[in-house]
Structures are given as structure tokens and as C-alpha cells.
Amino acid sequence: MLSRKIIDELTAVLGKENVLTEKEELACYSFDATADMPQSMPDVFVTPTCTEEVQKVVEIASKNKVPVYTRGSGTNLSGGTIPLKNGIVMGMVKMNKILEIDAENLNAVVQPGVIIQDLNDAVAKHGLIYPPDPGTVKTATMGGSVAECSGGLRGLKYGVTKDYVMGLEVVLANGKVMRCGGKTVKNVTAYDMVKLFVGSEGTLGIITEIIVKLIPAPETRKSFLASFKSLDDAANSITGIIASKVIPATLEIMDNATIKTVENYAHVGLPTDAEAILLIEVDGLPEVVAKEAQAVEKVCKENNGQLKVAETDEERDNLWTARRAALPALAQVSPTTVLEDATVPRSEIPKMLKALQEIAGKYDLKIGTFGHAGDGNLHPTILTDERNKEEMERVHKAVDEIFDAALKLGGTLSGEHGIGMAKMKYLENEFKEAGVEALRSIKKALDPENILNPGKIIDLEG
Amino acid sequence: MELELNTVQQIIEIVGEDNVLTNLEERICYSYDGTFQRGIPELVVFPANTQEVAEIVKLANKEKFPVFPRGAGTGLSGGSIPMSSGVALVLTRMNKIKEINSEDMLAVLEPGVITGHFNQEVEKLGLYYPPDPASLKTCTMGGNIAENAGGPRAFKYGVTKDYVLGLEVVTPQGEIMHTGGRTVKNVTGYDLTRLLTGSEGTLGIITEITVRLLPKPKEIRTALVIFDKLEDAASSVTAIIRNGVIPATLELMDQIAIKCVENFNHLGLPLDAEAVLLIEVDGGKNQVEEDIISIEEICQNHHCRKIHIASLAEEREKLWKARRAVSSAIVQLKPTKISEDATVPRSKIPEMVKRLREIASKYNLHIPVFGHAGDGNLHPNILADKNNKEEMERVQKAVDEIFHAALELRGTLSGEHGIGIMKKPYLQWELGEVGIEYLRAIKRAVDPNNILNPGKVF
Numbered sequence: 054m055l056s057r058k059i060i061d062e063l064t065a066v067l068g069k070e071n072v073l074t075e076k077e078e079l080a081c082y083s084f085d086a087t088a089d090m091p092q093s094m095p096d097v098f099v100t101p102t103c104t105e106e107v108q109k110v111v112e113i114a115s116k117n118k119v120p121v122y123t124r125g126s127g128t129n130l131s132g133g134t135i136p137l138k139n140g141i142v143m144g145m146v147k148m149n150k151i152l153e154i155d156a157e158n159l160n161a162v163v164q165p166g167v168i169i170q171d172l173n174d175a176v177a178k179h180g181l182i183y184p185p186d187p188g189t190v191k192t193a194t195m196g197g198s199v200a201e202c203s204g205g206l207r208g209l210k211y212g213v214t215k216d217y218v219m220g221l222e223v224v225l226a227n228g229k230v231m232r233c234g235g236k237t238v239k240n241v242t243a244y245d246m247v248k249l250f251v252g253s254e255g256t257l258g259i260i261t262e263i264i265v266k267l268i269p270a271p272e273t274r275k276s277f278l279a280s281f282k283s284l285d286d287a288a289n290s291i292t293g294i295i296a297s298k299v300i301p302a303t304l305e306i307m308d309n310a311t312i313k314t315v316e317n318y319a320h321v322g323l324p325t326d327a328e329a330i331l332l333i334e335v336d337g338l339p340e341v342v343a344k345e346a347q348a349v350e351k352v353c354k355e356n357n358g359q360l361k362v363a364e365t366d367e368e369r370d371n372l373w374t375a376r377r378a379a380l381p382a383l384a385q386v387s388p389t390t391v392l393e394d395a396t397v398p399r400s401e402i403p404k405m406l407k408a409l410q411e412i413a414g415k416y417d418l419k420i421g422t423f424g425h426a427g428d429g430n431l432h433p434t435i436l437t438d439e440r441n442k443e444e445m446e447r448v449h450k451a452v453d454e455i456f457d458a459a460l461k462l463g464g465t466l467s468g469e470h471g472i473g474m475a476k477m478k479y480l481e482n483e484f485k486e487a488g489v490e491a492l493r494s495i496k497k498a499l500d501p502e503n504i505l506n507p508g509k510i511i512d513l514e515g
Numbered sequence: 516m517e518l519e520l521n522t523v524q525q526i527i528e529i530v531g532e533d534n535v536l537t538n539l540e541e542r543i544c545y546s547y548d549g550t551f552q553r554g555i556p557e558l559v560v561f562p563a564n565t566q567e568v569a570e571i572v573k574l575a576n577k578e579k580f581p582v583f584p585r586g587a588g589t590g591l592s593g594g595s596i597p598m599s600s601g602v603a604l605v606l607t608r609m610n611k612i613k614e615i616n617s618e619d620m621l622a623v624l625e626p627g628v629i630t631g632h633f634n635q636e637v638e639k640l641g642l643y644y645p646p647d648p649a650s651l652k653t654c655t656m657g658g659n660i661a662e663n664a665g666g667p668r669a670f671k672y673g674v675t676k677d678y679v680l681g682l683e684v685v686t687p688q689g690e691i692m693h694t695g696g697r698t699v700k701n702v703t704g705y706d707l708t709r710l711l712t713g714s715e716g717t718l719g720i721i722t723e724i725t726v727r728l729l730p731k732p733k734e735i736r737t738a739l740v741i742f743d744k745l746e747d748a749a750s751s752v753t754a755i756i757r758n759g760v761i762p763a764t765l766e767l768m769d770q771i772a773i774k775c776v777e778n779f780n781h782l783g784l785p786l787d788a789e790a791v792l793l794i795e796v797d798g799g800k801n802q803v804e805e806d807i808i809s810i811e812e813i814c815q816n817h818h819c820r821k822i823h824i825a826s827l828a829e830e831r832e833k834l835w836k837a838r839r840a841v842s843s844a845i846v847q848l849k850p851t852k853i854s855e856d857a858t859v860p861r862s863k864i865p866e867m868v869k870r871l872r873e874i875a876s877k878y879n880l881h882i883p884v885f886g887h888a889g890d891g892n893l894h895p896n897i898l899a900d901k902n903n904k905e906e907m908e909r910v911q912k913a914v915d916e917i918f919h920a921a922l923e924l925r926g927t928l929s930g931e932h933g934i935g936i937m938k939k940p941y942l943q944w945e946l947g948e949v950g951i952e953y954l955r956a957i958k959r960a961v962d963p964n965n966i967l968n969p970g971k972v973f
């Protein structure tokens with residue numbers, strides 16, 4: 054428990070309305086969107102409204118050696134916001150202003166609490182887009198998505214959050230404010246601290262302002278649904294499309310288990326007898342789109358795919374509703390959904406899909422797989438029940454094997470959801486000792502008291 | 516500090532006698548780079564593989580001698596200069612392309628591979644590695660990663676950082692570490708790959724590189740546009756981008772640069788023109804045609820004098836000749852070239868160009884301006900004679916003012932050449948004490964003995 058004195062200090066800085074201490078209120082911040090994680094109560098929940106207030110909170114925390122857990126909307130999938138060691142949870146949602154849209158230089162300056170979709174709505178007026186679009190665009194914050202380096206459906210062609218962050222203002226563990234990067238497209242002034250912060254999951258500093266790159270909105274787009282009788286055919290189509298030198302904006306896969314569940318949930322007319330479907334969208338200038346669409350059709354047909362083109366906006370929206378429904382639909386089937394994020398080189402997708410089927414069979418588990426096939430980022434989702442101890446043991450074994458398989462295929466533990474608490478114990482499998490030691494020494498150097506999001510990413514004791 | 520004989524012997528045991536230079540005359544060849552900085556290493560060492568690099572770095576930690584990684588030595592910020600001691604570790608023997616994979620669109624290579632050679636090899640397979648520093652015929656991929664090099668195509672395609680997927684690195688303590696990997700997405704742990712990219716040899720020695728490739732663009736069109744007024748050229752740049760055209764390349768040369776090039780190469784450029792833009796668009800056939808029409812229109816609306824357009828490779832090469840010759844041509848004016856790299860947000864280009872001219876006339880200096888206008892990355896080059904003390908003092912003041920101007924316009928000290936030794940004194944202007952302390956904390960944490968490239972960056 055925090056002493057009354059610390060609470061008073063926080064209240065003096067932030068005002069009563071920005072300091073919550075009631076148990077019922079605090080309970081809301083004891084968990085996030087991640088399944089199968091321990092819950093842990095914060096001692097206090099604070100909502101600063103400006104950088105100076107964030108600074109003061111960190112100073113108080115640092116002086117008293119109290120942990121600070123920064124939180125956006127809590128939608129992350131790796132236990133990143135759980136206040137494992139209690140202390141302060143700092144909600145960033147009140148810092149939610151779009152400070153500048155600089156259409157001429159194609160960038161925008163935002164506070165961390167801005168919701169991703171709100172930024173997109175604001176820049177749409179200028180014919181621009183901010184491409185990173187995690188499934189949670191309507192709820193997740195810019196700060197959270199920068200801290201996680203979120204991906205999304207358009208990652209294949211447009212890249213991930215990291216590719217769009219140009220500059221940051223950060224409050225460091227010692228309470229000082231640092232600016233890095235800026236408004237230029239090129240910047241090699243000293244180490245790339247911007248990229249170091251992107252994806253650092255709140256463990257190195259608190260992001261208080263973000264400069265992001267924007268791009269012109271594509272003129273036209275075309276969406277397809279391709280269904281396949283075999284997983285191999287679907288997988289071959291993925292590599293075939295890329296090999297034909299077409300990079301679609303989106304190239305998503307769903308396996309049969311996912312298709313059936315989504316159809317059951319959303320009734321959008323998906324072919325429930327297909328082993329796999331691909332959802333594909335190409336965008337750009339009309340001629341380019343026409344050409345790329347032809348190439349996509351050709352490859353899918355050569356691989357025995359059945360193609361349906363979205364002719365109207367409504368049909369297109371239906372397709373993407375189906376894709377976005379994948380996780381919520383799977384989540385309805387069973388009380389607990391354990392969602393993984395292992396990512397493999399694109400050409401290894403067929404092997405990864407096979408490995409997932411085998412793992413499901415071996416441990417007698419239901420695993421629905423969907424995800425961003427184009428960039429090798431699959432989301433195998435295990436449908437289970439936390440209360441069933443025996444089954445959870447099998448789940449944990451299966452997860453171990455999923456990571457093993459991904460790393461053996463030259464992949465990584467996490468493509469976009471981050472390490473958080475959920476994947477910490479696997480970190481050394483990928484980074485080996487030298488890598489973990491490097492991460493650890495950076496964390497220790499920049500947060501010597503270990504007050505920022507302690508217990509995440511790396512075990513400091515090691 | 517002097518290397519002990521015994522240490523030299525141990526290094527020879529690691530890499531073999533043939534791969535160590537001890538003669539002064541030979542060592543002098545490794546005392547400089549593309550700047551006017553000098554520093555003679557005590558020993559020049561050419562390791563053959565990662566293991567040897569690791570052993571040398573381990574030894575360096577034991578015996579406490581500095582190690583200065585070096586590629587081709589074309590750097591423009593003094594990054595590879597040995598500070599008159601220790602070992603210059605030259606990575607040019609590690610020059611194998613290990614894999615070019617069309618399916619996953621990536622390549623794996625050693626750091627000593629020459630960038631231009633690598634570009635050619637991937638293009639043979641219909642693939643494309645966009646970063647193209649003007650020094651590509653000589654510079655190494657390891658040096659490119661360490662500097663996060665850019666190039667003319669960076670405007671559309673980004674810089675080296677945007678293509679690095681994974682690295683094998685020998686850490687400052689001599690451990691072998693792998694970062695990133697073969698996937699486009701990877702958020703496992705901190706992004707050490709990006710931290711190392713652009714770290715100028717101070718945080719690790721890069722021994723293997725995995726880069727992402729793109730499909731090679733189908734069509735290319737090049738336009739050389741001549742302007743009477745520099746301001747018109749500068750505002751054409753912003754207008755083109757505002758119109759949603761994203762050329763692959765958008766390069767600017769001012770009148771002094773034009774004159775030098777013309778003197779040097781006789782390409783028929785008009786000597787009274789104040790500026791030339793070299794613009795290249797690529798993509799599908801229809802797209803490049805549409806783009807080039809818009810560009811023509813915009814430049815005409817901005818009072819250009821003449822436009823040459825080329826689509827065939829040889830003709831395009833002719834238009835490029837002028838731009839490629841600039842760096843070598845301008846040294847005719849004066850023997851010492853101080854090449855700056857200050858970068859501003861794109862819309863500030865006209866303003867920056869104006870300020871550069873004012874600075875040149877205020878200090879009575881030749882400052883040809885050319886560079887990657889599309890991404891705000893100009894290269895004002897100050898030409899002087901380093902033996903002329905009084906002139907060098909004026910140069911110093913001009914450099915100060917250039918950086919001031921860039922930062923005032925919300926730009927940065929360096930767009931692509933790095934900090935090295937040359938820009939070290941200015942770092943605080945951009946990052947402040949807090950920022951520099953942060954950098955130091957990182958460096959100290961991973962290189963407690965300060966072995967790798969000491970004296971650089973900050």
C-alpha cells in the first residue's frame with residue numbers, strides 16, 4: 054500500500070478528480086485484454102493532463118521507489134499494463150489532443166491518449182491516412198500502439214507503427230523530459246532513440262507527445278475473398294502473389310475453424326466448407342489496381358482457389374467486418390482465448406500452419422488460426438477454459454511448442470503484440486544470453502531504480 | 516597509449532600475419548575518410564569472420580585498447596577515424612553475399628559487401644535494394660548500416676534503416692549477438708536492430724546483415740529541369756509533393772554546383788541558370804507517365820526554363836551524370852570541402868536555401884548547395900583551404916549558423932552522414948543535456964570499457 058503522504062502528493066499535483074483510490078475503481082485497472090494472466094491491483098490510478106504532470110508523477114514515484122505502470126486503453130495482448138507490483142497506474146487518456154496536422158510536410162503531432170481512429174478521421178479531410186490499423190483502431194491509443202509497435206491489416210504494404218513514428222517527447226525514469234527525432238524524414242543524429250522507444254512497452258520512458266508520418270490516401274482499392282479446399286493451396290497463393298511482384302495492402306488468412314466460428318457469429322456469407330480463405334485488398338492508382346487485381350486472380354485460380362470480388366462498398370465492408378470479427382467470434386466459443394502472435398518468414402507459412410494443426414492434434418485442443426499471412430504474422434488462437442486446470446496444462450505445453458516451431462522456422466516470438474509478461478519466459482530462446490544481457494543492461498542503465506513497468510519484457514535478476 | 520608487442524602477437528595469432536598491417540606507410544592509408552580528419556592507427560587488422568572479430572574485441576577488453584571499425588572509409592563525419600591509437604578493424608574481407616531469397620524477398624550478406632555490387636546482384640533477379648548512397652561504387656553495406664545511409668532514392672523508398680531486418684553483431688564485450696531476424700514484423704524485446712543501425716560503430720561490430728528487398732520497379736522516367744531562379748526550383752519541390760506525386764528521386768543543384776560540373780564535364784548545362792532539379796519517377800507504365808505529366812505542368816507553372824525527359828537507360832544516365840559529378844567537381848574551387856548534411860522539414864526547403872545564401876555572402880564563402888531536396892536533406896558544401904586559418908575561422912562560423920538555421924526550422928544536424936567527430940560539438944544543441952546523458956547511459960551500459968570507436972558521436 055502507498056502511504057497517505059504519497060497519495061496526498063499526487064493529489065496536490067493532479068487534483069482530486071485525477072487520483073482514484075477506491076477499490077472498485079482500481080479493479081478496472083488490474084487487468085487488460087490478455088487472457089490467462091494474473092490480476093494485480095494498483096494502489097492508485099492517476100490521469101495526468103499534461104507533460105509537466107507526468108513529470109511530477111514520475112518524480113514522486115522515483116523519490117519513493119514506487120512502480121509506475123503506464124496505460125492507454127488496456128487493449129494489449131501481452132499483459133503489458135498489468136500492475137504486477139502494485140503502485141501507480143497512470144492512464145494517458147486525458148492527454149488526447151491532436152496538436153497539429155501539417156499536411157504540407159505530411160505529418161501530425163498528437164498526444165498519447167488520442168484514439169487511432171480519431172487521428173485518421175482528422176487527417177482524412179486532407180486526403181491523408183495514418184496507415185497502422187490494429188484490430189482495435191477504434192479503442193486503442195496512439196501512445197499504447199507506439200509503445201507496442203502495433204501492426205494491423207495493412208502492415209504488408211504499409212509497414213507497422215515504427216515506420217510512421219518520426220519524433221517523440223518522452224518523460225524518462227528520472228522525471229526529465231527528452232525530445233528525440235523530429236519533423237524531418239531523415240535523421241541520423243546520434244542513436245535512434247525514437248526506434249528504441251517504439252515497442253519498449255512503457256519500460257524505458259513515458260511517451261507524452263508523438264510526431265507521426267502521414268501518407269496520401271490511395272485513390273482506389275479492390276477487395277477479394279478467395280476460398281480454398283486445402284491449406285496448402287492457400288499458403289501457396291500467398292507466396293505466389295508476392296512472387297508475382299504484387300504487394301497487396303492486405304493479405305489475411307483464416308482457417309476452417311475460424312471461418313465456421315465467424316460465420317456462426319456474424320453471418321456474412323463465408324464458405325464454411327473451405328479449409329482456408331484469403332482476404333485480399335490491393336490499392337493505389339486505378340490502372341495499378343486493375344493490373345494487380347488480375348495478377349491476384351491468376352495466382353489464386355492456379356492454386357485452385359474460388360474467387361469472389363467485392364463489387365460494392367457494402368460487400369467490401371462485409372469482408373472486413375468478417376475479418377475484424379475473427380477474434381471476438383473465437384472468444385465467444387469458449388470462456389478463455391489464448392491468442393498467440395508468433396511470426397515466421399512468409400515462405401514458411403505452410404510449414405507453420407501444418408505445425409499448428411499437429412500441435413492442436415497432439416494436445417487435443419481447439420486452435421483457430423487467422424492473421425496477417427502476407428507478413429508471416431499468424432494468430433493461432435487456443436480456445437479453452439481457464440478453470441479447467443488439466444486443459445490449461447495442455448495449453449501451456451502447446452504454447453511452448455508453438456514458439457519452438459516459430460523460432461525453428463526462422464521466426465520470432467512476437468510480430469506485433471509485444472512480450473509484456475506473457476512471453477517473458479521465452480525471450481532467451483530467441484535472444485540467447487548475449488541478447489538478453491544487452492536488453493537488460495539497457496534497461497538498467499535507463500531505469501536504474503526499475504520503476505517503469507517493472508516485471509515486463511526482461512527479468513532483471515536473470 | 517601503445518599496443519604491447521605481446522598484444523600485437525596475439526592479434527596476429529587470431530587473424531594471421533597477412534591480415535595485419537604494421538608499417539607506417541600502410542597504416543596511413545587507414546588514417547582518413549571522406550572528411551579532412553586524420554588519425555593513424557597503431558595496427559590495421561582485417562578479420563575473416565565473426566569469430567575472429569569476437570576474439571579481437573575480447574582481447575581489446577582484456578588489454579584495454581580501442582577498436583575502430585571501418586568499411587571503405589568513405590564516411591563524411593569522421594566516423595572511422597582512429598583517434599591516433601589502437602586498432603583499425605577493417606571489414607572488407609568479409610564480403611560474401613550469402614543468400615538472396617526471392618520468396619521471402621530478403622538477402623543475407625557480410626558487412627564488407629560493396630553496396631553497388633549488391634544492388635546489381637539483386638536486380639539480376641528482378642529484385643531491388645533501394646538505398647543508393649552516391650558513394651555506392653565503393654562504400655560497404657556494413658558502413659551503410661552503421662551510418663544509416665540514405666541516397667537519392669530515399670525520398671520514395673526510405674533509408675537503410677527501413678530495410679534492415681536483422682543483424683549479427685559482435686558486442687563491445689566480444690559476445691556474438693543476433694538481433695531481429697527474417698520476418699518483416701518483430702517486436703520481441705527492444706529494437707536492437709534499429710538501435711545498432713546508425714550507431715556509427717560505437718555499440719557493436721556488424722558481422723552479418725539481413726535486409727528486406729522489393730520488387731524492381733517496372734518503368735523509370737527521368738527529368739532534368741532547368742530554372743532561372745533558385746526560389747522557383749525550391750517551390751516546385753514542395754508543389755510536386757503537395758500534388759501527391761512521390762518521385763523516387765528529387766535532387767537539387769544550385770548555380771555554383773552547376774558551374775563546377777559544367778567546367779568539369781561539359782554536359783551542356785546553362786551557366787546562367789540558378790538551379791537544376793533532377794527528378795525520377797518509377798512504377799507501372801501508366802503511373803510514371805501520369806506522374807511525369809504532372810511534374811512538367813508544375814515546373815512550368817513555376818517558371819522553369821527547360822525540361823529534358825528521358826526513359827531509355829542510356830539517356831537517363833546522361834541526365835544523371837551532372838548530379839553524380841557534383842561531389843568531385845566542386846573541389847576544383849578550393850582544396851578543402853566541408854560537407855554538411857543539415858536536414859529540414861520539406862516545406863522549409865525554400866527558406867533553408869535562402870538562409871544558406873545569406874550565410875555564404877555574410878562570410879564570403881563558396882557554398883554550393885545540392886542534395887536530396889525531396890526529403891529536406893540538402894548538402895551545403897563549404898569550400899575552403901584548410902591551410903588558410905582566417906578562412907577556416909569564417910567556415911566555422913558559417914557551419915555554426917547553418918546548424919542554427921536548420922534547428923530553428925525544426926530540422927536536424929544530420930540527415931544521413933552521421934555525427935562522427937565532425938558534428939559532435941553541436942549535438943547538445945539538438946538533444947540537450949538530457950538527451951546526451953541518455954545516449955551516454957546507453958553507451959556505458961553496453962561498452963563499459965569504452966572499447967568501440969571511442970571519441971565519436973558524443
Ligand SMILES: Cc1cc2nc3c(=O)[nH]c(=O)nc-3n(C[C@H](O)[C@H](O)[C@H](O)COP(=O)(O)OP(=O)(O)OC[C@H]3O[C@@H](n4cnc5c(N)ncnc54)[C@H](O)[C@@H]3O)c2cc1C
Pocket residue numbers: 085086122123124125126127128129130133134145165186187188189192193194195196197198199200201202203204205206254255256258259260261380381469470506
Ligand atoms: C480484438 C483485438 C484486436 C487486436 N488487433 C491487433 C492488431 O491487429 N495488431 C496489433 O498490433 N495489435 C492488436 N491488438 C493489440 C492492441 O490493441 C494493441 O497493442 C494496442 O496498440 C494497444 O493500445 P492501448 O492504448 O490499448 O495500450 P495499452 O494496452 O494500454 O498499453 C500497451 C503497452 O503500452 C504501454 N503504454 C501505453 N501508453 C503509453 C505511453 N503513453 N507511454 C509509454 N508506454 C505506454 C503500456 O505500459 C503497455 O505496456 C488487438 C487487441 C485486441 C483486443
Ligand SMILES: Cc1cc2nc3c(=O)[nH]c(=O)nc-3n(C[C@H](O)[C@H](O)[C@H](O)COP(=O)(O)OP(=O)(O)OC[C@H]3O[C@@H](n4cnc5c(N)ncnc54)[C@H](O)[C@@H]3O)c2cc1C
Pocket residue numbers: 548549583584585586587588589590591593594595606626647648649650653654655656657658659660661662663664665666667715716717719720721722842931932968
Ligand atoms: C562522394 C561521396 C558521396 C556520398 N554520398 C552519400 C549519400 O548519398 N548518402 C549517404 O548517406 N552517404 C553518402 N556518403 C557517405 C558515406 O559513403 C556513407 O556514410 C557510407 O555509408 C560509409 O560506408 P563505408 O563503408 O565507407 O564506411 P566507413 O566510412 O568506413 O565507416 C563509417 C562508419 O561506420 C562504422 N563502421 C563501418 N563498418 C562497420 C561495421 N561492419 N560494423 C560497425 N561499424 C562499422 C565506422 O566505424 C564509421 O563510424 C558519401 C560519401 C562520399 C565520399
